[in-house]
Amino acid sequence: MRFWDLVSLIFENLSRRKGRVVLTAVGVVIGTAAVVLLVSLASGLQKSATSNLYGIDDLTKIEVYPNYGGGMYIEGPGGGSTDTMKQLTTSALQEIAAIDGVKEVIPKEYLMGGAAIRYGRLENYSSLMAVDTDDLANMGYKIDQGSTELRKGTAVVGSWVVQNFYDPSVRPGQEQPTPPTAEDLLNQKLRVVLTKWSSDGEEIQKTINLQVIGILQEGRNDGDGSIFIDFGELTTLNEWFNNGKRINRNKDGYNNVVVKAEDVDQVVAITERINELGFMAYSPQSMVEGINSYFIILQLVFGGIGAIALLVAAIGIANTMTMAILERTKEIGLMKAIGATNRDVLSIFLGEAAGIGFLGGLGGALLGWLGSKVINVVAMSFLASQAQSGGIPSGLNAVTPAWLLIFSIIFATLVGLLSGLYPALRAATLAPMMALKYE
């Protein structure tokens, strides 16, 4: 029997019993739609969860902090905590740089005291930060205006910093002036006023001037709320806070270093390795992987719920096909008498069962897809109303990838095929004479 003759015969047979085929397929439709909808929801949740992650911009980055020992860890039995303090010293940095797959180790420092940033009458309390690299772009910070190459006396400003300027002389209730734009700020001078207290409680101030040479794009990372200055300049300021004592990198180490991996695939291994060395390493990638594995489980659970619905549908198909064989026993005998082989009969009945699965899968994929669209529309309007009342819109939506639709149709077809296996085998092996005598 030729393939297309088989296919057309299968669909003729199915259309002969439209009512029953439709009723049987409804079960498959519901099961498939459930699978599509639930898995879409799970992957939508995953997408919004990972895209909302803070600092997700560069997945090859690992943030490493010194381990101050104790405190962070629960003490072991007997109270003996390993009080080893691991500082990010110059030699520690070399140790980290030697790990396989590490491309760069870049120290990062924060200002160790309070600073007010003034722009004309406006004020701002963003944190000052410095990275030991010639070009901030090396760290994945993207420039919006100007340049990222810092020298002494210059600053690159994060995107949120610009909007955070306010006028301290404006009284509560009065209108604040509109904050400057990035264009306003570029090439302007900022005054940074540092304050420290002497041992006898006297306030000591120091003022430096910085020229804004660049404004960063919003990166959803630590750069957004920071003002970057030259690394040496920040060290000098920190030494001022430290009563003029020089900072010895071999002993005191750095506040924080950023490790860049050559490849995203190596990030988790490098992070583990750094933790083994005794430091505190954190990478967005390990969090992403944690979240991903959580969502894979969620997808499996959701998919499993849908699969149970499909299992019920499979029983329905098996039942329909068994009934069909009883009703069509004589027809099966006749088909054999006029030259159908056992293989032909098997193919026809398997094909009919798979056809019910396919039709149901098609309907279910369509329904599930439409359902996820409806969810998105409803979620959107709900979130819009939330946003109006001041809430932050989170990205709840269902994401239906094409592979899910194709997979679910194939899966439904396979479910049909499998549930038709036993009835079809019975039909194929019916003794023709007995089948012909059957009333």
Place this chain on the structure above:
Amino acid sequence: MGRQKVHALDGVNLDIAPGSFTVIMGPSGSGKSTLLYLLGGLDRATSGQIWVNGKELEGLDENDLGIYRRKSVGFIFQSFNLIASMSALQNVIFPMRFAGIPRGERHKRAVRLLNQVGLGKRALHKPTELSGGQQQRVAVARALVNNPALILADEPTGNLDTTSSFAIMKILKELNEDGRTIVVVSHDARMRQFASHMVYILDGKIVSEAEYEEASSFEIPEDDTEE
């Protein structure tokens, strides 16, 4: 299968010559249908051998037996066994779909055969819209589509009135004259007139057999009562 062992056929030794018109007669339950089904490869004998055209049927597996039925045998049943949802034309086309004959050829052949059995104008009617005699003629056309050398008919006129019966007998006779081997089980004494070979069965045994030189001594009267 039953509680008691039944020998539907026992010690049958039968030769059917190519191109003969064999009529099998005998009382109900004597084993006529069983013999016919065995010849057509629809049933398997528990012991013994059936040779057709140099092939031993017992030696064929299920699929080969299917091919044998498709290529070598045309069946005609007492109860027509047409598929109710298909038109006369589709019913005739049906066996050719298993045989893998191309669409255009299938259609041409079915139309020609329906014309041959005098049902060309009723090709698009469903079986329920046809008389018993017309349905049986559709079944005859269906039996012929794969051009089998052997036509097996189990009481083809059993459900028909005299006139329709006669039309079917006439068609069978014409097929025999074309060179096909015909084996008919019949209770109708008139069938004897067409036979070149008569077989009488009683309780699964051949009790009498006769061969005639002249296939038909019976003059078929011209009657075209239908259409």
